[in-house]
Amino acid sequence: MTHIGTNLSTSHFFLVGIPGLEDVQVWISFPLCLIYIIALLAISCVLLTIKTEESLHQPMYLFLSMLLFVDLIKSSSTIPKMIMIFLFNLREISFEGCLAQMFFIHSFSVMGSSVLLVMAFDRYVAVCQPLRYSTILTNTLIIKIGIMVAIRGILLIFPHPFLVRRLPFCRSHVIEHTYCEHIAVAKLSCASIKINIMYGLIVALLVVGVDIICISVSYSLIVTAVLKLPSREARHKAWSTCVTHVCVILLAYIPALFSFIYQRFGGHKTTSTQIILSNLYLIFPPMLNPIIYGIKTKEIQRNILKLFCPQNIKY
Template identity: 70%
Template sequence: MSSGGDNLSSSYFFLIGIPGLQDVHVWISLPMSFMYLITLLANISVLLTIKKEESLHQPMYLFLSMLLLKDLVQSSAALPKMLLLFWFNLQEISFEGCLIQMFFIHSCAIMASTVGLAMAFDRYVAICQPLRYSTILTNPFIAKIGVLVVMRGTLLIFPLPILVKRLPFCKSHVINHTYCEHMAVAKLSCANIRINVVYGLIVALLVIGVDVMGITVSYIMIVTAVFKLPSREARHKVGSTCVSHVCVIVLAYVLVLFSSVTQRFGGHTASSTQIILSILYLIIPPMLNPIIYGIKTKEIQKNVLKLYCPQKSRFQ
C-alpha cells in the first residue's frame, strides 16, 4: 500500500469487503452470484422482448426499458468486482477505477429515481387523462425524458468524483466496503470532507424529495380517479396496472433510504450492517424489477415465453 500525503493520482485503494465477515465471504458470494445471474438473464430477456415486439413499443414499456438498462449498468458496475473480492480476495482497485465505479453506481441511483417519477407520470396520464395519452406521451417526448434521465444523473453526480479527487489521502487507502461508495472513500481523507458530506446530502434530499413528492401527487390523483370509476371491476383493472410500479418504487426507496441514512448517521449501527444494506440495494431491485413486471404484466409474460419457447406459445 502506498502512504504519505499524495493525492493517489496513480495509486490504489484496497476494498476489504464486509468487516468482521471476511471468513464467510465465499459463502456470502454464493447467493450474490446466483442473484446477479438472475438479474442479467431477467433484465436482458425483458429488454429483448420489448425491443422485438412492436406491441410493447408503448410509453410504459419504454420507461421500463430505461429502468432495466439502468439496473444492468448499476449492478454490473459493482458486482463483478465485488465477487472477485469475495472469491479470490482481489482487494486492489485503482484510484481512477474507484472514481469511475463511484460515478456509475451513484448516477444510476439518481436515474432510477427519475425513471420512477416518469413512470408515475405515465400512469397518471393513462388513468386521469386517457383521451390525451397518445398526444402527450409521444415518442419525441419520451426521448426527451430519456435524455433528461441521463443528464440529471450525470450532472448531479459528476462533482462527486471531482470532490474526492481533490482530497489528500494520507491516513489509509483501505476502504471498509465492498465497492467505492462516496462517503466510505471520502472518510479516508486526512482533510476536511464537509463539502463532500453537504453536497452528497443536498443531492440525496433534493432528488428523493422532488421525486417522492411528484410520485405522491401523481398517485393521489390516480387514487381519486380510480374511486370515481363506476364499477368495482373497472377500479380493480385500473388499479392493478399501478401495482408493479408501486412495488418497484417502494422497494427501491426503502433500501436506498436505509443505506444512505445508516452510512451517514449510523454511528451506532455495525458497519457490516451498513454495508449489507448497500449491497442489497445493488442486488435486490435490479433482480426483482423485471420479475415484478413479468408477473404483473401479461403482455410481457406472453412475449417472453414466445421469445424462449416459440412452439409452446403457439398453443396458448
C-alpha cells in the same frame, strides 16, 4: 484487518468487503453470483422481448426498458467487483477505477430514481387522462425524457469524483465497503469533508426527496381518480396497472433511504449492517424488477413465451 501506512500515494485503494464478515465472504459470493446471473438473464429476456415485439413499443414498456437498462449498468458496476473480493480476495482498486465506479453507481442511481418518477407520471396519465394518453406521451416526448434522465444523473454526480480527487489521503487507504461509495471514500481523508457531506445531502434532497414527493402526489391523484370510477371492474383494472410500479418503487427506495441515513448519521465506525443495507438496493432490484414485471404483466408474459416457445402459443 490490514491497514496501509501513512504518506501513501493515492494510486490504489483496498476494498474490505463487509467488515466483520471477512471469514464468510467466500460463501456469500455464491448466492451473489447466482443473483447476478439471474439478473442478467431476466433483464436481457425482458429487454429482448420489448425490442422484438412491436405491440410492446408503448410508453409504459419503453420506460420499463430504461429502468432495466439502468439496473443493468448499476449492478454491473458493483457486483463483479464484489464477487472478486469475496471469492478471490482481489481487494485492490486503482484510484481512477474507484472514481469511475463511484460515478457510475451514483449517476445511474439518480437515473433510476428519475425513471421511477417518469413511470409514476406515465401511470397518472394512463389512469387520469386515458383518452389523451397517446397524444401526451408521444415518441418525441419519450426520447426527450430519456435524454433529460441521463443529463440529470450525469450533471448531479459529475462533481463527486472531483470532490474526492481534491482530498489528501495520508492515512489508511482501506475502504470499509464493497464498492467506492462517495462518503466511504471521503472519510479516509485527513482533511475536512464537510463539502462532500453537504453536496451529498443536496443531491439526496434534489433527487430522492423531490422524486418521492412528486411520486406521492402522482399516486394521490391516481387514488382519487380510481375511487371515482363507477364500476368495481374498472377500479380493479386501474389498480392492477399501478401495483407493479408501487412494488418496484418500494424495492428501490426503502433500502436506499436506510443506506443513506446510516451512511451519513450512523457514526464514524462502519458496521456490517450498514454495508449490507448499502448493497441491497444495488443487488436485488436488478434481479427482482424484471421478474416482478414479468409475473404481473400479462403482455410481457405472453410475448416472452411467444419469443422463446413459439410452437406452444396459439395465435
